[in-house]
Amino acid sequence: MAENDKTHVSRRVLLSGIAGATGAFLLPENMAGDVTNGAVENPVQDSTKVPGTPARSLGERAASEQPRRIVSSSPGGVSRTPLQDLQGIITPSDLHYERHHAGIPTIDARQYSLLVHGMVDRPTVFTLDDLKRFPASSRIHFLECSGNGGTGLSGNPPPDRTPQQIDGLASASEWIGVRLSTIFREVGVQPTAKWFLAEGMDAAMMSRSIPIDEALDDAIIAYGQNGEALRPEQGYPARLFVPGYEGSANVKWLRRIEFSDRPFMTRMETARYTDPLRDGKARMFSLVMDAKSLITSPTFPTTLTAPGWHEVSGLAWSGRGKIERVEVSVDGGQSWVDAKLQEPILSKCFSRFRHLWNWTGSAAVLMSRATDETGYTQPTAAAIRAARGPGTRYHYNHIRAWTVARDGSVTFGGAE
């Protein structure tokens, strides 16, 4: 940051009394009004002279810091996480994205039951209390709708789009529940079983087939999020959570798990959630979300006010493990430099990256690309287009671009 970006205290102001202050009691009463910089038009009432409001039963956002969140009610319900307004890696629960296929069912947790059956020795119905009595597991993970970012590739979106609009179907929380492996041991899954069906109790009866081996490592039946009970829009009272898997596989309002020796070929994994390829075939059960990154700042609608140092910041994640590296380009992908990764870097979780950029005032195209611990690097949009066939709708993890104009305005898109 250049020095002239701030207000250095003038000698006059210092001599007026502040320089001599060695403790709170020596301060001029209206110090804030005296030394605030020129941008402040109307000095506020001195908050040191007025008792504040009492503690509340629930904390509240500041009136001037209300979330700017986009909700669409059709079909079934979509709301997005305002990524451009968030920092760090945790998404507050009430800003976690929502994607429903038939709205949010209202479920009485006392009536809740989960049937686990099929190729098992002991078909069992679990109540919520049953699930909670098992040893718990809690882990911080991302969750992303596999259709996230589609407008960025195929929709030719206008430049006045925010990260929320492009990629807001991705969030990260601490998820709490019982490990699937514990439940599997309890019911005695038979050796010949290779897949299980997870079925929701919403009006879409959302159903997905999951391969057993992959889910045994770290998957849970989640009943908690960010410390509290799961919320209705996240599957209350319990959902499947398979870290790294596309959102729809993490079936909400989970009511049934059935084991089989083969996938169930439900409507949602045949008519939907397959990826047409260039050669006319289709990729099925592309359940794992590949490595991806996106810049959250600066992005539309930000305007850079002056050349100089600016932090380029964003999120990276992979369904296959930890993020190992994020590179940033300011020249549309001609050259790349390593961004800094903020600790902690967790597996299958948002990682925050930062890059300090000295903007010269020329036009620039900002990009980021992530590499995960398997060595996989986020592909270009051209590579995704070359691999996929007509009608592709999911797994848009290509590199995003943001254009910075000479006037500092930032818009979506560029030479990606």
Next chain:
Amino acid sequence: MAENDKTHVSRRVLLSGIAGATGAFLLPENMAGDVTNGAVENPVQDSTKVPGTPARSLGERAASEQPRRIVSSSPGGVSRTPLQDLQGIITPSDLHYERHHAGIPTIDARQYSLLVHGMVDRPTVFTLDDLKRFPASSRIHFLECSGNGGTGLSGNPPPDRTPQQIDGLASASEWIGVRLSTIFREVGVQPTAKWFLAEGMDAAMMSRSIPIDEALDDAIIAYGQNGEALRPEQGYPARLFVPGYEGSANVKWLRRIEFSDRPFMTRMETARYTDPLRDGKARMFSLVMDAKSLITSPTFPTTLTAPGWHEVSGLAWSGRGKIERVEVSVDGGQSWVDAKLQEPILSKCFSRFRHLWNWTGSAAVLMSRATDETGYTQPTAAAIRAARGPGTRYHYNHIRAWTVARDGSVTFGGAE
């Protein structure tokens, strides 16, 4: 968990149709009502037959899962985190504890300014935008009031107390801001400066002296919490956050930092926040919170319904680094076993521990004790009593006890 704790599906129920279902479309329409276990009295309307409610602009807690939070308005304001109702390590922002000395001031962020002066080369006033333009840092850390847990040692509390009532002035969040070291470099702190004063703009003008060397490592001026803007009750628009330091040193509504070659001896660090010792002396500037742990489940008001396996779960943290070990005792401290620590284990942060306990049905006294990476182990209550003098009010990190009676009821206290 014993098998008879759940409802195994009878052969009759299976034959009625469920066992043959291989996909969603073959399920009986009212399956939930058919196979739910006997504890469910009134089968709910089938949620698969009714469209749910649409996505909302802000997610909401389930009606049956509202926080049970204790608020006291005097003096200045206290609200506590309901630790017994939370799992994992993240505290939702609206459940973070509050402790105010003169209530919550209402501050217009556009008018905000932070004066940094004293033994510096370039006395400077920073606006909020100035602070946000520097490279950011985000880390997950605990915060704890140094008076937390006092009733557990000196107040002889009645047994019907929850973890919230005993220790609810502790929470953990992801904090986002600019590193103090960045600001210090910007203003040119002089080599002879050893301490700085942090002063709030609340009506208490909360003021604390912080040693420079210790704060340089990971301290920040925080303007964000759990992704969003700091909330008014947490110091909006900006607070000091020194990881591992007692709560009051993390001055909220920060308006001034002054550098000096000695501590400022403010009222809050002379009349308050010192620890009388047994020999008549007092310990000053005991800023770092020593290692501590507490059980959050099972605790009052829980009653264990039957002997068998139960998870003993809780939180451990240290202001000096990572938690290395948590031990649990079920016999009032006569014997100890290692609990499991849930990854990730972060420095100066809550760590979640878990221990699977086979309750025989006899009376038991549950305890936990933490050891941090410096090798320091949480002391007994007797050790704290022996070290401190009359009137001690802070740093009660002694081992807590919970008594389980033969009827399964759990109450605070025991043979600690």
